[in-house]
Amino acid sequence: MAEENIGSIEPNFSLKGKLAVITGASMGIGKEIARAFAAAGAEIIVTARTESKLIELKEDVEKDGGICHFRVNDITNISQIEELADFIREKLSEQDKDLVLVNNAGFGFTKPVLEVTKEDFDLITSTHLRGTFFCCQKIGEIMLERGYGKIINLGSTWGYTTDAKKAPYCMAKAGIAHMSRAISTEWAPNGIRINTLAPTGTVTEFTQKTWESMPERAQGILSRIKLGRFAYPSDHLGAAIFLASSASDFITGQTIYVDGGFTAAG
């Protein structure tokens, strides 16, 4: 278990000695978190459903001298989460490293309430709520056995404030933040820290296409981001590394908004 840095005036942001699992790492924010964690010294395990993109990421990370494993995995499938947990146990049986989990896999959609189907609702809840919960449970169990661990769940500014046509997504992201707080109270005595990193509108392949097809909506979001631009995945890396590192060891149950002032404005 990592030693606490009490009394030191040098906070430790290094991820050396960590084994970090990042879900939804085939693209977007998760991919950049994975690359940044590897650059900060973590051995990483990246997961998503698209094998070819994970292979590309592994090659990139290893070209830069990092250690990267990948698992093809759908977080809506609990037995696949269990298989991922088995793989993590196997890696930790070969070496003693602190475990970090980033529950990043997810997606969003924009639809009026009256058009949301049962399939839409089930997919958003089985991905964000059930998927995140069971990743916390199955991988958190390994942290509990080891007496230390850090979980970062991806929330959203839509988990705090809302907008028309976002009800299921807002509900799911608010659920993730509150779930994280609830788990933090249960697992803090066992050394597990769990926090939510909540981005505002962030430029990725997916959001770029969505905003191009709905320019007025994009403008509406942009007008609420007081620093005057959308976020990029790189904007989230400082907070992600902070929450994964021992520099944040006395922080649990919190939501950190990386939002250019979006939530401050309401």
Ligand SMILES: NC(=O)c1ccc[n+]([C@@H]2O[C@H](COP(=O)([O-])OP(=O)(O)OC[C@H]3O[C@@H](n4cnc5c(N)ncnc54)[C@H](OP(=O)(O)O)[C@@H]3O)[C@@H](O)[C@H]2O)c1
């Ligand atoms: N971009 C934003 O504006 C924004 C703002 C706030 C919060 N967020 C949150 O940040 C996280 C990342 O978003 P992003 O914008 O980077 O998304 P993205 O570019 O669409 O990437 C999503 C990632 O999740 C994976 N994924 C989706 N469903 C999955 C499933 N069932 N099982 C396993 N992997 C799955 C995708 O890979 P495969 O398709 O290969 O499985 C992909 O790697 C999400 O939780 C999102 O809700 C994003």
